[in-house]
Amino acid sequence: MKKYIRIVDTTLRDGMHAVSHQFTPDDMAEIAEGLxxxxxxxxxxxxxxxxxxxxxxxxxxxxxxxxxxxxxxxVLKNAxxxxxxxxxxxxxxxxxxxxKYDAKxxxxxxxxxxxxxGEQHVKLAKELGMEAIGFLMMVHMVPPEKVAEQAKLFESYxxxxxxITDSAGAMTPKDVVARIKAVKEAVSIxxxxxxxxxxxxxxxxxxxxxxxxxxxxxxxxxGLGAGAGNTQTEVxxxxxxxxxxxxxxxxxxxxxxxxxxxxxxxxxxxxxDKNSLSIGYAGVYGSFLLHALRGAEKFNVDARDILVExxxxxxxxxxxxxxxxxxxxxxxxxxxxxxxx
Amino acid sequence: xxxxxxxxxxxPGNIGMDLMFKLMKSEYIELEMVxxxxxxxxxxxxxxxxxxxxxxxxxxxxxxxxxxxxVFDATGAKPxxxxxxxxxxxxKIAIDLTPAAVGxxxxxxxxxGEHIDSPNINMVTCGGQATVPIVAAINEVADVEYAxxxxxxSSRSAGPGxxxxxxxxxxxxxxxxxxxxxxxxxxxxxxxxxxxxxIIMRDTIYTKVKKPAEKAIRDAVEKMVAKVQEYVPGxxxxxxxxxxxDKVTTMLExxxxxxxxxxxxxxxxxxxxxxxxxxxxxxxxxxEETAKxxx
Numbered sequence: 291m292k293k294y295i296r297i298v299d300t301t302l303r304d305g306m307h308a309v310s311h312q313f314t315p316d317d318m319a320e321i322a323e324g325l326x327x328x329x330x331x332x333x334x335x336x337x338x339x340x341x342x343x344x345x346x347x348x349x350x351x352x353x354x355x356x357x358x359x360x361x362x363x364x365v366l367k368n369a370x371x372x373x374x375x376x377x378x379x380x381x382x383x384x385x386x387x388x389x390k391y392d393a394k395x396x397x398x399x400x401x402x403x404x405x406x407x408g409e410q411h412v413k414l415a416k417e418l419g420m421e422a423i424g425f426l427m428m429v430h431m432v433p434p435e436k437v438a439e440q441a442k443l444f445e446s447y448x449x450x451x452x453x454i455t456d457s458a459g460a461m462t463p464k465d466v467v468a469r470i471k472a473v474k475e476a477v478s479i480x481x482x483x484x485x486x487x488x489x490x491x492x493x494x495x496x497x498x499x500x501x502x503x504x505x506x507x508x509x510x511x512x513g514l515g516a517g518a519g520n521t522q523t524e525v526x527x528x529x530x531x532x533x534x535x536x537x538x539x540x541x542x543x544x545x546x547x548x549x550x551x552x553x554x555x556x557x558x559x560x561x562x563d564k565n566s567l568s569i570g571y572a573g574v575y576g577s578f579l580l581h582a583l584r585g586a587e588k589f590n591v592d593a594r595d596i597l598v599e600x601x602x603x604x605x606x607x608x609x610x611x612x613x614x615x616x617x618x619x620x621x622x623x624x625x626x627x628x629x630x631x
Numbered sequence: 632x633x634x635x636x637x638x639x640x641x642x643p644g645n646i647g648m649d650l651m652f653k654l655m656k657s658e659y660i661e662l663e664m665v666x667x668x669x670x671x672x673x674x675x676x677x678x679x680x681x682x683x684x685x686x687x688x689x690x691x692x693x694x695x696x697x698x699x700x701x702v703f704d705a706t707g708a709k710p711x712x713x714x715x716x717x718x719x720x721x722x723k724i725a726i727d728l729t730p731a732a733v734g735x736x737x738x739x740x741x742x743x744g745e746h747i748d749s750p751n752i753n754m755v756t757c758g759g760q761a762t763v764p765i766v767a768a769i770n771e772v773a774d775v776e777y778a779x780x781x782x783x784x785s786s787r788s789a790g791p792g793x794x795x796x797x798x799x800x801x802x803x804x805x806x807x808x809x810x811x812x813x814x815x816x817x818x819x820x821x822x823x824x825x826x827x828x829x830i831i832m833r834d835t836i837y838t839k840v841k842k843p844a845e846k847a848i849r850d851a852v853e854k855m856v857a858k859v860q861e862y863v864p865g866x867x868x869x870x871x872x873x874x875x876x877d878k879v880t881t882m883l884e885x886x887x888x889x890x891x892x893x894x895x896x897x898x899x900x901x902x903x904x905x906x907x908x909x910x911x912x913x914x915x916x917x918x919e920e921t922a923k924x925x926x
Binding site for chain 2: 345346347377379381382383401403404406407409604605608609611614615618
C-alpha cells in the first residue's frame with residue numbers, strides 16, 4: 291500500500307497574493323472546478339490574508355468573502371472546501387459564514403508564538419462541524435521546542451491537526467525536519483506543512499517534511515503565491531508519485547488546470563527575483579513583496595532595503611503597514627542626507 | 632478646592648494597578664479602596680503597601696459606602712455586567728475598562744462632554760482610545776466614509792483576557808470608529824508581535840474620505856494629537872497624514888508613562904490614562920456642584 295499524502299491546493303488563497311486578491315468569483319469557480327475534477331482533496335479559497343482580509347492594510351479583494359464562498363461551493367463535487375482565518379483580522383462571524391456555505395475545513399492561523407488567540411475559533415469550528423487545523427505561521431523565527439509548545443496548545447483546544455508554516459520561505463531542509471520532528475513528538479494529532487519558494491527550497495522542504503512525518507502538505511498551481519510562491523501542485527503530484535506516494539490526483543488533469551486555466555489568469559511571472567529572494571533571506575512575511583514594491587515606488591527607495599529593515603524589526607505576518615513606515619523613514623533619511631550635502 | 636472625590640478600583644490586576652499609580656497623582660480624585668476577590672492577590676498587597684484600604688470581598692466591600700462616588704472597574708466583561716446594576720443602584724458612577732459596554736463608549740477628547748452625566752461610561756478598547764481621535768479629527772474636516780485601523784501591540788502587553796476574546800477587540804473597536812469616530816463603516820485589525828525587547832504600541836489609521844484636503848487634514852490631526860498628549864504624553868504622530876487620492880494614511884506610536892506597567896505597553900497606558908481623564912472630569916463636575924450647594 292502506498293502512503294497517502296493529502297494535498298491542500300491553496301492557489302485560490304495563497305495564490306491571491308500574487309494577483310493582488312483580484313481573482314473574481316468566476317475565476318475561482320473555474321479553477322476550483324478543475325482542481326476538483328483532478329482529484330485535489332482540499333481546496334482553500336479566499337483573500338490571501340484569509341476571511342476578513344479585504345482591507346487597505348492587505349489590499350481589497352475583487353469580491354466579498356461571501357461571494358467567493360457562494361460561487362465556489364456550488365461547483366465542488368468531491369473536494370473539501372477550506373478557509374483560512376487569522377484571529378485579529380477575521381472573526382467568528384466570518385467563520386460562521388464559511389460554515390453556512392459548507393466549508394469543511396477551517397485553518398486557524400496565528401503567529402508561531404500566539405496560538406492562544408485562536409482558541410475560540412478552533413472551538414467554534416469544531417462546534418460548526420468543521421475540521422479544525424491550527425496553522426502556526428513564521429515558524430522559522432523560533433526554535434523547534436517553541437513550535438512544539440504552541441502546537442500542543444492547538445491540540446489542547448481540540449484542533450484535529452496542526453500545521454508548520456514557513457510563511458517567509460526562509461527555512462532550509464534541516465530547519466524543516468527539526469520542527470516537524472519536534473512537533474510530531476509533542477502532539478498526537480497529524481502534522482501538515484506549508485512551504486514558500488523564496489530560497490528555491492519549497493519542493494525540497496516539502497519532501498523532507500513528508501519524510502519526517504507530515505502527511506498533509508500545501509501547494510499551488512504554477513506555484514502561485516506570496517513572495518516567490520509556493521510548492522507547485524502539478525510538480526508535487528508528479529514528484530510524490532515518482533517517490534511512491536499516492537495523492538489521489540490525476541497528473542495530466544492537474545497539469546491542464548495549471549497551464550490552461552491558472553496560467554492565463556496570472557498577472558506576473560511567478561519567479562524568484564532579487565526582491566522575493568530578499569524576503570527569504572531576511573525572513574519576512576511573503577505577502578510583503580508587492581506591498582514593498584509599491585512602497586519602493588511611492589517613496590523612491592529600494593524594495594530590498596524595505597524588506598531587510600522589516601526583517602531587522604522582527605515584523606510578523608500582517609504588519610504590512612510597517613512597510614509604509616519603513617519606506618517613509620528611509621525616504622526621510624535620504625532627504626536629510628541630501629540636505630546635509 | 633482642597634477636597635477631592637473618593638473613588639475605588641475593582642480588579643487589582645495590571646490595569647487596576649497602573650490606574651492606582653496614576654490616581655495617586657490626581658488633583659480631583661482620592662483613591663479610597665482597591666478590591667479584588669483573591670485574598671493573596673499581589674495587587675491587593677501592593678495597594679496596602681501604598682496605604683490604600685483593600686478587600687478581597689469584591690464589590691460588596693464598596694457597596695453601601697456613600698463616600699465613594701466613582702468606581703473604576705478593571706475586571707472583565709462578565710463581572711462588569713453583574714457590577715453595573717449594583718453600582719447604579721448604589722448611586723455610584725462606573726467607569727468601565729472592560730469590553731462589557733453597558734454604558735456609552737467614551738474617548739475623552741472626542742465625546743466626553745456628551746456623556747459626562749452618564750452613570751456608566753465604557754472605555755472602548757486600547758485600539759479605540761488610540762485611533763478614534765484621529766478618525767474623528769479627519770471626519771470633522773474631510774468626511775470619512777470608511778475607517779480602518781491596525782493596532783500592533785507587543786505580545787507581552789496582551790493579557791489572557793485580550794487573547795481569549797480577540798474578536799471583542801476587533802468588533803468593539805470597529806464599532807467605536809463608526810459611533811464616535813463618525814466613519815460610515817469601520818474595520819479594526821489587531822496584531823500581536825512577540826519581538827524582544829517588546830515593541831511600543833503602533834497604530835495605523837487608514838481612512839477613505841470625501842474631501843481629501845491635505846492641509847486641513849494635517850492641521851486637524853495635529854491639533855487632536857496635542858489634545859490626546861495632554862493625558863497620554865507618549866502619544867506621538869509617527870507618519871503624518873499622507874493623502875493618496877481619497878485615501879489618508881496616518882501612523883502613531885503610543886509609549887506608556889511607565890507608572891506601573893513597562894513603557895512599551897502604551898496600549899494599556901492609554902486605557903488607564905483615558906479612564907483617569909474621564910474620572911477627573913466627573914470628579915471636577917461633582918466638586919463644582921457641591922461648591923454651588925454650599926453657597
